[in-house]
Structures are given as structure tokens and as C-alpha cells.
Amino acid sequence: MKYKKRTPVTKITIQDVALAAGVSPATVSKVLNAVPYVSAETESRVRAAMDRLNYRPSSIARSLKIKSTSTLGLITNDLEGVFTMSMMRGVEEVATQQGFSVFLCNSYGEAERERAHLLVLMDKHIDGVILLNGFRVGERPAPALPVGNIPVVYLFQYTHELAVPSIIPDDFGGAVMGTQHLLDCGHRRIGVINGPANYEATHERLKGYRQTLEAAGIPFDPALIRAGKWYESSGYALAHELMSQPNPPDALFCMSDSLAVGAMSALRERRLRVPDDISIVGFDNRAFAAHQTPPLTTVLLPLVEMGRLAGELLLQAIQTGQQTGEIHRVPCQFIQRASTRLTA
Amino acid sequence: MKYKKRTPVTKITIQDVALAAGVSPATVSKVLNAVPYVSAETESRVRAAMDRLNYRPSSIARSLKIKSTSTLGLITNDLEGVFTMSMMRGVEEVATQQGFSVFLCNSYGEAERERAHLLVLMDKHIDGVILLNGFRVGERPAPALPVGNIPVVYLFQYTHELAVPSIIPDDFGGAVMGTQHLLDCGHRRIGVINGPANYEATHERLKGYRQTLEAAGIPFDPALIRAGKWYESSGYALAHELMSQPNPPDALFCMSDSLAVGAMSALRERRLRVPDDISIVGFDNRAFAAHQTPPLTTVLLPLVEMGRLAGELLLQAIQTGQQTGEIHRVPCQFIQRASTRLTA
DNA sequence: CTGAAAGCGCTAACAA
DNA sequence: TTGTTAGCGCTTTCAG
Numbered sequence: 001m002k003y004k005k006r007t008p009v010t011k012i013t014i015q016d017v018a019l020a021a022g023v024s025p026a027t028v029s030k031v032l033n034a035v036p037y038v039s040a041e042t043e044s045r046v047r048a049a050m051d052r053l054n055y056r057p058s059s060i061a062r063s064l065k066i067k068s069t070s071t072l073g074l075i076t077n078d079l080e081g082v083f084t085m086s087m088m089r090g091v092e093e094v095a096t097q098q099g100f101s102v103f104l105c106n107s108y109g110e111a112e113r114e115r116a117h118l119l120v121l122m123d124k125h126i127d128g129v130i131l132l133n134g135f136r137v138g139e140r141p142a143p144a145l146p147v148g149n150i151p152v153v154y155l156f157q158y159t160h161e162l163a164v165p166s167i168i169p170d171d172f173g174g175a176v177m178g179t180q181h182l183l184d185c186g187h188r189r190i191g192v193i194n195g196p197a198n199y200e201a202t203h204e205r206l207k208g209y210r211q212t213l214e215a216a217g218i219p220f221d222p223a224l225i226r227a228g229k230w231y232e233s234s235g236y237a238l239a240h241e242l243m244s245q246p247n248p249p250d251a252l253f254c255m256s257d258s259l260a261v262g263a264m265s266a267l268r269e270r271r272l273r274v275p276d277d278i279s280i281v282g283f284d285n286r287a288f289a290a291h292q293t294p295p296l297t298t299v300l301l302p303l304v305e306m307g308r309l310a311g312e313l314l315l316q317a318i319q320t321g322q323q324t325g326e327i328h329r330v331p332c333q334f335i336q337r338a339s340t341r342l343t344a
Numbered sequence: 345m346k347y348k349k350r351t352p353v354t355k356i357t358i359q360d361v362a363l364a365a366g367v368s369p370a371t372v373s374k375v376l377n378a379v380p381y382v383s384a385e386t387e388s389r390v391r392a393a394m395d396r397l398n399y400r401p402s403s404i405a406r407s408l409k410i411k412s413t414s415t416l417g418l419i420t421n422d423l424e425g426v427f428t429m430s431m432m433r434g435v436e437e438v439a440t441q442q443g444f445s446v447f448l449c450n451s452y453g454e455a456e457r458e459r460a461h462l463l464v465l466m467d468k469h470i471d472g473v474i475l476l477n478g479f480r481v482g483e484r485p486a487p488a489l490p491v492g493n494i495p496v497v498y499l500f501q502y503t504h505e506l507a508v509p510s511i512i513p514d515d516f517g518g519a520v521m522g523t524q525h526l527l528d529c530g531h532r533r534i535g536v537i538n539g540p541a542n543y544e545a546t547h548e549r550l551k552g553y554r555q556t557l558e559a560a561g562i563p564f565d566p567a568l569i570r571a572g573k574w575y576e577s578s579g580y581a582l583a584h585e586l587m588s589q590p591n592p593p594d595a596l597f598c599m600s601d602s603l604a605v606g607a608m609s610a611l612r613e614r615r616l617r618v619p620d621d622i623s624i625v626g627f628d629n630r631a632f633a634a635h636q637t638p639p640l641t642t643v644l645l646p647l648v649e650m651g652r653l654a655g656e657l658l659l660q661a662i663q664t665g666q667q668t669g670e671i672h673r674v675p676c677q678f679i680q681r682a683s684t685r686l687t688a
Numbered sequence: 689c690t691g692a693a694a695g696c697g698c699t700a701a702c703a704a
Numbered sequence: 705t706t707g708t709t710a711g712c713g714c715t716t717t718c719a720g
Binding site: 236 | 402404405407430433449575580612631
């Protein structure tokens with residue numbers, strides 16, 4: 001009776017519930033937030049009123065009061081990049097699971113747009129932000145706008161200007177896996193078709209290859225190494241080059257699945273059967289890898305897992321209020337399919 | 345590793361600005377919202393105070409008052425689908441441009457998750473929602489949760505249960521373009537490699553092909569038509585089938601770029617040069633189409649444009665408060681590259 | 689255990 | 705033109 005009744009046709013508020021349950025709004029708030037010291041009897045009466053009225057608390061009003069929105073921002077520099085999606089999926093997954101929503105923002109790689117997004121995100125009081133790179137792992141500067149004390153994580157990139165977590169794949173480890181598998185298959189002359197030198201990944205992967213080889217007592221032979229673009233056409237051309245040498249490789253480690261597809265097509269032209277005559281391993285585990293003939297053995301880039309980790313680290317930072325400037329290298333995963341096999 | 349601890353920071357409010365400018369909060373609000381009848385002198389004083397204090401209004405507080413958040417929800421059933429990204433890009437583009445933010449939600453195609461997302465989106469007071477399909481165009485039921493009076497648009501899908509706008513590509517028109525081009529090149533026996541029958545697109549496209557042929561006075565020959573999966577391997581197999589017939593086609597219209605890539609590889613095996621011996625046209629304009637050898641002539645699926653339209657229609661509905669249950673077919677676009685050419 | 693009261697930061701009548 | 709006054713719907717001391 002002491003609480004003003006409001007028109008029930010509009011939004012149902014905590015007041016309405018209080019009135020219906022014969023308690024005060026404060027009490028309703030308490031059951032809403034699972035605050036202890038509410039009698040079971042009162043609680044059930046309130047709960048009953050809530051779902052009788054079909055009550056849904058307003059996150060806006062709540063946010064205004066508690067200064068937190070259960071919302072995070074995801075700013076990507078490339079919404080078309082081949083790797084972007086999977087990482088986003090991982091982020092969305094853990095965010096949703098923990099009751100957070102994610103704002104999707106595309107900066108197109110432009111600082112000005114990033115600034116603008118950061119501005120509105122901060123106005124909207126997001127609790128944290130992920131800066132996602134869709135192209136290639138690399139270093140980048142601080143956010144285009146000082147984010148004050150809101151937590152940040154770098155995904156598929158890293159920075160030294162801020163003490164925030166970064167998440168990148170373990171390219172080195174992935175190359176070790178691929179190389180070791182080929183070694184285990186009995187191959188001794190393993191050719192490499194790599195990507196452009198301006199990707200850190202190409203160096204990491206080559207290093208992984210080289211180190212694994214040397215650990216197995218096999219000398220590194222520069223004649224077996226080629227590099228070009230990441231595309232199929234490059235794989236095609238370089239495989240031909242590699243195979244037309246006097247002492248050609250008996251296996252090919254292609255540092256992207258596209259490269260591998262191109263190489264397979266060259267191999268086919270040379271009447272070499274995969275995997276009978278030559279084994280081939282790709283990298284990335286793109287969707288099409290499984291649909292090749294034969295299905296491509298490859299090294300999975302742990303994109304979804306990286307996205308998940310990004311989400312987890314961000315949520316953790318939001319909850320604990322602190323974060324460390326650590327670089328997390330997420331391990332790759334070896335995917336055995338039919339383009340490699342044990343040699344006799 | 346360095347720890348970054350977050351320090352509490354006192355937010356600057358409209359009060360602070362009012363105080364600093366020697367006016368009332370109401371007046372500051374007025375300049376903020378460009379309400380007329382504020383003297384130029386006062387306005388500039390307020391503005392000065394605002395940026396001296398580095399003031400940023402709280403959208404939360406504002407939203408609570410005005411009951412609108414300049415935010416929309418985007419719920420996709422597939423965050424890995426090949427078409428999803430481009431559509432999202434279009435949506436994000438127009439949203440950002442009009443000062444809206446977009447919440448990214450993945451339903452994984454499950455009604456329960458869609459419901460859950462819708463629930464929190466509505467709690468967060470979004471102004472509208474886009475239901476995006478990442479797989480294939482098709483009909484679907486109403487949203488998994490009654491959305492009351494908030495505007496909805498269906499993207500890459502449509503419904504008859506709700507009078508809301510739907511946006512789909514004009515597959516028929518796209519097929520007409522591809523076929524007409526091949527006709528213009530001088531081809532008369534145009535083979536078709538199609539996708540699975542459980543995609544509406546395959547029927548629309550075949551219809552476009554057939555109608556264009558007949559309009560040109562060329563009888564439809566079922567022997568020239570093949571269908572299978574959308575994958576490369578299918579294109580490869582079906583191209584072989586088609587070409588091993590007594591009277592083989594002199595051109596191939598593949599209803600996806602993947603199919604076209606597979607077909608090209610079969611053609612290469614048969615020692616047929618593209619485009620010298622045979623022309624080939626794809627569909628979709630996936631990223632890899634441009635990187636084939638030769639670069640693939642194809643029909644662009646207008647995904648980004650569709651995303652944009654979805655955003656525009658939604659924003660329009662938000663502004664006008666009304667929407668119509670119309671199905672918008674966005675035209676495809678012909679992309680000429682090097683896999684087709686005029687025959688002598 | 690429950691409720692009254694005081695806001696969170698902003699907007700919108702209505703006065704002045 | 706500008707300021708006063710009420711809230712938007714919720715949380716949170718602090719009394720009772």
C-alpha cells in the first residue's frame with residue numbers, strides 16, 4: 001500500500017513485484033541477488049510474484065547502480081580474415097557461458113576507427129575489451145585510446161606497451177609436430193614450402209622444422225626449403241621447383257593448407273601419388289583440408305581455443321581486478337589424415 | 345611479470361560540468377542533446393567545460409531515462425559458416441556508421457540458445473535484432489522467444505510467421521548473369537555442376553540457367569546437368585563425368601566456386617586448357633576464386649550488401665516504429681576474370 | 689529478517 | 705533562455 005502502483009501494461013518493475021508479494025523493493029532486490037538473510041517463506045512468495053508477473057529485471061538500471069554491465073568489447077581489425085571467425089567463436093562461447101555479452105566492432109585496421117569504437121564502448125561501460133588481429137601474429141602498440149583501468153587482452157597479437165595478456169599460437173611447437181610425424185613415417189628428405197618472410201609464423205615454423213630435424217640427427221638442407229605467398233598457386237609452383245631437383249624430397253611440409261592443396265595439384269601433375277609416393281602435411285586445418293583427395297594431414301592452429309582463452313583471461317581480469325603482461329602460446333594440435341603414411 | 349592493478353577513478357558527471365560552467369545540469373543536458381534555445385554564449389562555456397574536464401556522458405544513465413540504447417543484437421546460427429562473416433561485416437558497417445553497437449550472439453542453430461540470447465538482449469534493452477543464417481537460405485519459424493514490439497529482420501532466411509523484412513540473394517538472377525555471359529562468349533553446350541537439392545539456391549540457379557538458355561532458343565539438355573555436394577571433390581568427379589560423354593560441354597557453369605576449383609583440376613587432368621579449350625564460371629566469389637590459375641570468372645553473392653541492407657532496414661524500423669513483411673532479393677554481380685573468353 | 693531512504697547519471701516537463 | 709524538480713529501475717547502507 002505504501003508503494004505506488006504503476007501501469008502494469010508497460011515494463012514490470014521491481015516495485016510491481018514488491019507490491020504483488022507484499023514486501024518492499026529492497027527485499028525483492030535481495031532475492032534477486034541471492035543476498036542471504038531472507039526467510040525462505042518470503043523468498044518463495046517473491047519468486048512466485050516474479051514469475052506470475054513475468055518479471056525481468058532491467059540490466060540497464062542495474063548497471064547504472066552497480067557500475068558494471070556484464071558486457072565486453074571485441075574489436076577486430078579484419079572481419080573477413082580467415083582466422084577471425086574461429087577466434088570470435090571461442091570468445092563468444094565463454095562470454096555467453098559466463099553471462100556476458102559481446103559487442104562486435106570492426107576497426108578495419110584503422111586507428112581512427114578503433115578509437116571511435118573504444119570511445120563508445122567505454123561510454124557504454126563495457127567491463128573489458130579484446131583486441132583481435134585477423135591477419136597475422138605480430139606486435140602492435142597500445143589501444144588507439146587509453147582505456148583507463150578497463151582490462152584488455154590481445155588476441156593473435158601482442159604488445160610491449162601495456163602489461164596485458166597476449167594470446168598467440170605456438171607455431172614453433174606445431175612445426176615440431178608436423179616434422180616429427182614425417183620423421184616417424186620414415187621420411188628423411190622433408191621439403192618445406194613456407195609463406196612470406198614478413199610473417200613471424202614462417203620463421204617460427206621453419207625453426208621448429210629445423211630443430212626437430214637436427215634433434216633427429218638429420219642435417220638441415222637449404223635446397224629443400226622454398227618460400228612464397230600463402231596461396232595455392234605458390235604451393236603449386238614451389239612444389240614443382242622442389243620436385244624437379246636432382247635429389248627431390250620424399251615428403252612435403254607445407255606451412256599452410258592452401259599451399260598444400262597447390263602442392264598436391266603439382267604432385268598429381270607429376271604423376272606422384274599421395275601418400276604412396278610422397279607424404280604431405282599442411283598447416284592451419286582449414287575447413288577444406290578434410291575435403292581434399294586424399295584428406296590432408298595437417299597441424300591445427302588452435303584458434304577456437306585461443307578465443308576461449310582470451311575470453312577466460314579477460315573475465316578473470318574483470319573479476320580479480322588485475323592482470324599480467326604475459327604472452328600465452330597456445331599449443332597446436334596434430335591432425336592425422338590420409339596424406340601421410342608410414343613408408344616401408 | 346608486471347601486475348597492473350586497477351585504480352578506482354571517479355567518473356565525471358553532468359553535474360561536474362554544470363558546476364564548472366556555472367550552469368545547471370539541465371542546461372548541460374540541453375547542449376548535449378542539441379536542444380534549441382541555448383544561448384551561444386552559454387553553449388560555448390558548457391562546451392569548454394566539457395572538454396576541459398574531458399567529460400563523456402554515460403550512455404547507461406541516458407538509456408535508463410530515454411529507454412533506448414542504440415544497440416542491436418545479431419544472432420547467427422553459425423559463426424563458422426563461409427557466408428556469415430561477410431554479412432556480419434555489412435551489418436556492423438551500417439550500425440557503426442549510424443552510431444549503433446551490435447551484440448554478437450551465436451545460437452549454434454539451437455532454439456534454446458537463441459531463446460537465452462534473446463532473453464538477455466531484451467533485458468539489455470536492445471533496439472532491434474537480426475536473425476542471421478550462416479548456411480543456406482531457407483524458411484524458419486518466428487524467433488525462439490516472442491520479441492514483443494522490438495523490430496526484427498531475417499538475414500539469409502525468411503519466415504511467414506512474422507511480418508518482418510527478410511533478405512536473401514537473387515540466386516535466379518545470378519544464374520542468369522553467368523549463363524548469359526557464357527552464351528555471349530559463344531558457347532552453346534553449357535554444362536552445369538550444381539549443389540545438393542536440399543538447398544533452395546540450387547533450384548533457383550538451375551531455373552535461371554534454364555530460362556536464359558531457352559530465351560536464347562537453345563533447348564535444355566538434361567545430359568549436361570550434374571549435381572552433388574558443394575565441395576571441390578564433387579566438382580572434380582562431376583566434371584570428369586560430364587566431359588567423358590560423347591558430346592561434351594564447351595563450357596561449365598559451376599554453382600559454387602569450390603565446385604569450379606574441383607572441376608578445373610579435372611579439366612587439367614584431361615589436358616583441357618581453361619579458357620582456351622573450355623570456359624568455366626563459378627558462383628559465390630569466395631576469396632580463393634581470384635587466386636586460381638586462371639583466376640575464376642564468377643557470380644558474386646552480395647553478402648556484404650545484404651548485411652548492409654539488413655542493418656538499414658532494421659535501423660529504419662527502429663526509427664519509424666514500423667516494418668513490413670517483405671522479402672528483399674539482393675541482386676548478384678557478375679565478376680569477369682580469366683576463366684572464360686570469347687570463342688572464335 | 690525486512691524496509692525506508694538515498695542515490696547511480698541523465699532527461700524532460702514545467703516554472704521562472 | 706535557464707533552472708527546478710521529478711523520476712528511469714535498481715541497489716545498498718542503516719534502522720528497526
